[in-house]
Amino acid sequence: MVPEKWALAVLLLQLCSAGCGFCGKVLVWPCDMSHWLNIKVILEELTEKGHEVTVLTFPHTKLIDYRKPSPLNFEVLPSEVQKESVDNVHDKFLDLILNVLPNLEPWQSTIKLNNFLIETTEILKIMCEGAVYNQTFMKKLQETNYDVMLIDPVLPCGELIAELLKVPFVLTLRISTGGMKEKHCGKLPAPPSYVPVQMVALTDQMTFLERVKNTMLSVFFDFWIRDYDIHFWDQFYSKALGRRTTLCETLGKAEIWLIRTYWDFEFPRPYLPNFEFVGGLHCKPPKPLPKEIEKFVQNSGEDGIVVFSLGSIVHYITEEKANLIASALAQIPQKVLWRHSGKKPATLGANTQLYDWIPQNDLLGHPKTKAFITHGGINGIYEAIYHGVPMVGIPMFADQYDNIAHMKAKGAAVEVNINTMTSADLLNALRTVINNPSYKKNVMRLSKIHHDQPVKPLDRAVFWIEFVMHHKGAKHLRPASHDLTWFQYHSLDVIGFLLACTVSAIFLIIKCCLFFCLKFGKPEKKNKRG
Amino acid sequence: MVPEKWALAVLLLQLCSAGCGFCGKVLVWPCDMSHWLNIKVILEELTEKGHEVTVLTFPHTKLIDYRKPSPLNFEVLPSEVQKESVDNVHDKFLDLILNVLPNLEPWQSTIKLNNFLIETTEILKIMCEGAVYNQTFMKKLQETNYDVMLIDPVLPCGELIAELLKVPFVLTLRISTGGMKEKHCGKLPAPPSYVPVQMVALTDQMTFLERVKNTMLSVFFDFWIRDYDIHFWDQFYSKALGRRTTLCETLGKAEIWLIRTYWDFEFPRPYLPNFEFVGGLHCKPPKPLPKEIEKFVQNSGEDGIVVFSLGSIVHYITEEKANLIASALAQIPQKVLWRHSGKKPATLGANTQLYDWIPQNDLLGHPKTKAFITHGGINGIYEAIYHGVPMVGIPMFADQYDNIAHMKAKGAAVEVNINTMTSADLLNALRTVINNPSYKKNVMRLSKIHHDQPVKPLDRAVFWIEFVMHHKGAKHLRPASHDLTWFQYHSLDVIGFLLACTVSAIFLIIKCCLFFCLKFGKPEKKNKRG
Structure with missing residues (x-):
């Protein structure tokens, strides 16, 4: 290497280490539209700190403009989906939100929107297959040795790619339908008595009838989620990973869940140590207007x-x-x-x-x-x-x-x-x-x-992404509930066992009483009679 | 005022504002022995930041040395308890932990220790009465207009004083017996399937039988806490506050619960936004040895x-x-x-x-x-x-x-x-x-x-105490579960209502079926017969 190149390399190294103690490689699975505007702020901060950020993107996007010069690298997914199909989905989506959804109850609108997403499953499947079954593409990603993946889980596939690459990943989301991904895949507790089911426009101060509604919707979403497109993706993920698994289990491997709210907005609720509320991370002091x-x-x-x-x-x-x-x-x-x-x-x-x-x-x-x-x-x-x-x-x-x-x-x-x-x-x-x-x-x-927060939301988001890079995960924040089946989690086996013990004990006591009554009770009568 | 004094006053003001934007008055209800060593670190940091810290103390203490010169102010509680009584309790305590407790199971030892605390209730009662019913003492505290109270809740009375003074308060604790204060008064969720009851030496990875033990102990502590000395203090607090209340309700008004652990030590578990884990806040880099x-x-x-x-x-x-x-x-x-x-x-x-x-x-x-x-x-x-x-x-x-x-x-x-x-x-x-x-x-x-934490534990503890001072509380972090009765919290009323609805519906359907069977079924038979 010629001396100038050496000097340049040293300078680059110094610049890099000035930004972060450990400069890592971040792979991103984003979602288009307003979601992209939010995640982009995190990515720009990461690149400013010296990390190398690569964004996976589809060829036909609306706001993810991968053709423009940018400090971010873009990796366009090999996909056979035509622009017409994407535009068609976009038009259908607009029709839905402008003409159909405003006439519905919030929770009905939530379901309608999800049904629309299920309709798009075929396109998503083709896109996902185009990535995970393209050996050249996956090999290229594998060889880059990414330190962390940042995933917006609205569209499936990101967490599957992370699992295939064996890269720890961080999720970034506002909420999922009815809060079900957080509840079932992230094991976030949501007592229906004061935690309103998400997307149904209830608050934490509920009347009796509202609590009835909330409980019913909570149960409804619990069961509905199982019939949702989940089954399709469960099979898809199992096939791709070569072992029986589910979308939920794969999502549940997230090291950190970055939630796009904070307690200025949220109603106080139970949460877990691997959930970080970083709402408003994109907000900045105003710049002068044009x-x-x-x-x-x-x-x-x-x-x-x-x-x-x-x-x-x-x-x-x-x-x-x-x-x-x-x-x-x-x-x-x-x-x-x-x-x-x-x-x-x-x-x-x-x-x-x-x-x-x-x-x-x-x-x-x-x-x-x-x-x-x-x-x-x-x-x-x-x-x-x-x-x-x-x-x-x-x-x-x-x-x-x-x-x-x-x-x-x-x-x-x-x-x-x-x-x-x-x-x-x-x-x-x-x-x-x-x-x-x-x-x-x-x-x-x-x-x-x-x-008035101890650390600004953007700094917290970046901190935890860097933490996962440095420590190769954040397993110390992962609750043991992930290792339990749903009936173990709700202690149904323990309750069943204790009930069985109690019933057996009562049965035995009654039997013993009857036995002693018969043994010592009857002879007396006989004696009397005698 | 002479110019020199003015200069001094300005200097003091500058020094103060260098430490904190808002210099407040902190009243402290501590606990002696090792608890004091921990809280003292927070208090020293608060005084260094320019806050005025006043510690309430009993006349006869072991490690709280209120006679030594200190940046902390001490306010000795007017109390009729003699030194001999305190020494007697101390000796009994030593005998208990050296000779009695080591022979017991952890959870039995926990109960024994609590029974000992109940025995000391009489002394605590005299001490608490000496404070809250001493009008001169309480008036002095009232007139000082404290901004926040920092309370170690091992011994009761601190939160009662806070309520009487109408000062928002922050709790600092490791855990209470079986974690019951956090669970019942703080509404901290503790699913027995993966959150071990505190003080019973179980982990988050439990076998089936350990989960049975954990569930049984959880239920045991749930009921036992109600028979504990709580009843005595419930009456004491109600009398002092002039309204029907409980110790638990009063404790539950805490703005922030500072817990003396962190996720390096804890098993990941659900928690609430007004719980802050600040374990190890007293640790410092080593100084040279003698x-x-x-x-x-x-x-x-x-x-x-x-x-x-x-x-x-x-x-x-x-x-x-x-x-x-x-x-x-x-x-x-x-x-x-x-x-x-x-x-x-x-x-x-x-x-x-x-x-x-x-x-x-x-x-x-x-x-x-x-x-x-x-x-x-x-x-x-x-x-x-x-x-x-x-x-x-x-x-x-x-x-x-x-x-x-x-x-x-x-x-x-x-x-x-x-x-x-x-x-x-x-x-x-x-x-x-x-x-x-x-x-x-x-x-x-x-x-x-x-x-590797975004903010050091000591800084977080001080941050939240200062937050409560600045905002006169932290109500935005308080879950709505505090406003529910225990059966509402567990949705028992909703479950009962839904069960009643289901049973009524089934009953109605059966009745209708029977009605139609009788109405349209019988004539046919009659016709046939006819």
Whole structure:
């Protein structure tokens, strides 16, 4: 090696060790759309600390832009799935969340959404097979000797790849359907008396009938999860690993579960030492706004502004709904910045400006921001908590009902039903969160809780990923419940045994009593008679 | 005020704000002996950060030396209890742990120890009454406006004082009898299938029969706790607070439970967000040894040294037992430093040196230390984990059996029974932990886990105490289970309701079937007959 190259190598080594004591290799199984926006923040932090991050991605993605230059490496999965199939799924998904789900109860919408995911199983199967049965691809991954895998478990396959590569893995998720993956695969206890089943929009303060509903839904999800596409994946995983196993067992091998919430948002509940609540890790102090937007914001004067976004998916709302919303927005004194890419609504007021994209975090962190109208995605909710902005929630699918229910229960949001709302409903909701000081006060309390943590969420997430790299796992945090069958876990065998002992003891005592009564009782009678 | 005084005041203010953004007033309800050594470390850190710390103490203490100059303030409780009574209790306690407890099973010893505590209720009652019914004393405390109370709940009364003063409080404890205070008052879930009942020396890997034992002991403690001296204190607390309450309800108002263990020691188990595991917070890097001791240690050469201490209570072991121990120690090549204040044993080897007191943490941190013979107090165990020293455990009472069981299960200790041990047993145990490299390897693994935490235990403990001061509590971490009755908590009302519904439905269906059978079944028959 020529001297210059040596010097460069030494410099690189020094730079690397400045970032982290141990520079490792991280393999990532992400999920597209808003999930990607969250995990990307962790990955960027890892690369900044000197780790080498490789993201596995499908060829046809929406937000994972693997073609752009990036500090992240991308490894495109060999897959036979055509772009048309992916677009078709995307369109079906939009139709579902815009037209079908808003008419359902939260828990029904959860099931509908999962049924949709089951419909996509065929595509997922082809994608997964394309990876795990492609020897050249797997050999390449194997030879890289990754230290840890970071997996978003919404779509299966990531944990299977980790198992095949024998790499310890960390999960990152908000919640699964009904919280079942955490409960059954992660062994997270969830007593139905005060832990609401996730995705059903209940709180920890339940009436008797709500507790009945929660218990019934808990049992329903317990059994339903077994009939879900799980069976298909159980067989798929067993075949790929060459031993009898299940998706749940494989997921349960996660070293750490990084949950995208914290106690500013969650209702206090039992958890396990390998669960880390790192909600809001993507939030940052606001950067200055683009000039044009800053000018519009400043023009709002004393009244301030309202930020309105329905997230990365829902650009498309019907013209009728857009007009209804616009006419409500036109009646408030605040200026409104609305992320909307459909046709301009006829009723749009002079105070409302439409944008294809808004710097949401920077806007929410602006001192003039009075309220945030949101679909209730967890990323947006956390930006509002971080910056202390009260919310009007218009949930539409998945965890959004739950997220808004949490914010409502904590007095930081008002909910509006996307399906039944009138212009007046939205207007009233907006006026309430802006003019009733309790909403600002409550969200500021949550904000203070969020900012007053021993370690910032992003640093905690990175800490535990690095911990797994350094220690080749985190087995000291893994509860022994993973080694028990479901009836052992619930002590049903012990209860059965103790009941059997008790019954036997009672039986023996009765038998003995009868025996002695017969033996010593009868002769007396005989004597008397005699 | 003269200028010099102003300058001094400003300087003091600056010094204070350098330590903490908010300098508060902390009131402390401690427990004497080894408990005091642990809490003292937190208190010293709090005073260093600029907080004003006042310790409530009884007049006759062993290790709480309130007469010495100290950065802590001491407030001596007005009490009519005589020194003789306290000494009498102390002697009875020593007799119990030296002569009675070693002959019992761990769980029996736990009960015996609690019965002893119940016997001391009368003294505790007088002490508590002396405080809470002394208006001058309570008024003085009230007027000081404390921001937080730090309470060791081994002895009752602290949480009652906190309630009377309306000050939020933080608990600091290792465990209570059978873990019942945490389970019943703190609502900490403890599934008996993999969470061993505390103080019974079981691990998280239980056989079927061990799970049966664990479940039975769990139920036993559940019911036993209700018959314990709890009833007395329930009445005492209700009278003092002027409303119907219980000791458990009062304890359950704790904002944070600081537990004196961590996952290097604990078996992974479910816990709650207001439980913080801060084990080993008292451990520090070793300081240089006193010259004479360092010389003795250096003379050990390649073989190194063994540190032997039975803690702050047990200086007094029988002559026979001391001789037995001494003759075992005489047979190892290591030098031994033995904390022993009784008569010099006749069989003492030339390699063994007796000391009234040893700098235990510094000795355990010495590179020549090969093993630690310990009674298994949590402070000593944590010093051994911190410095990575394998252990020989000779547990005698309270949590010591449990502590050694944890270290045994993690492969870092060998246990010796104080009652039945022979010289050969102790010798074998010592040779095993010194010569079998797995013990060193395992304790080093625990040590690495201990040192690789996002925040040091002491900093976490102080963080949460300060959090409670700043936010006037930590209600966002308090689970809603505190608001449920025991049958609501276990969903018994919901289960009953659902069972009743099911039975009613079945009954109705059967009735309907019978009705239709009778209505439409019989005429046919009649027709046929007709």
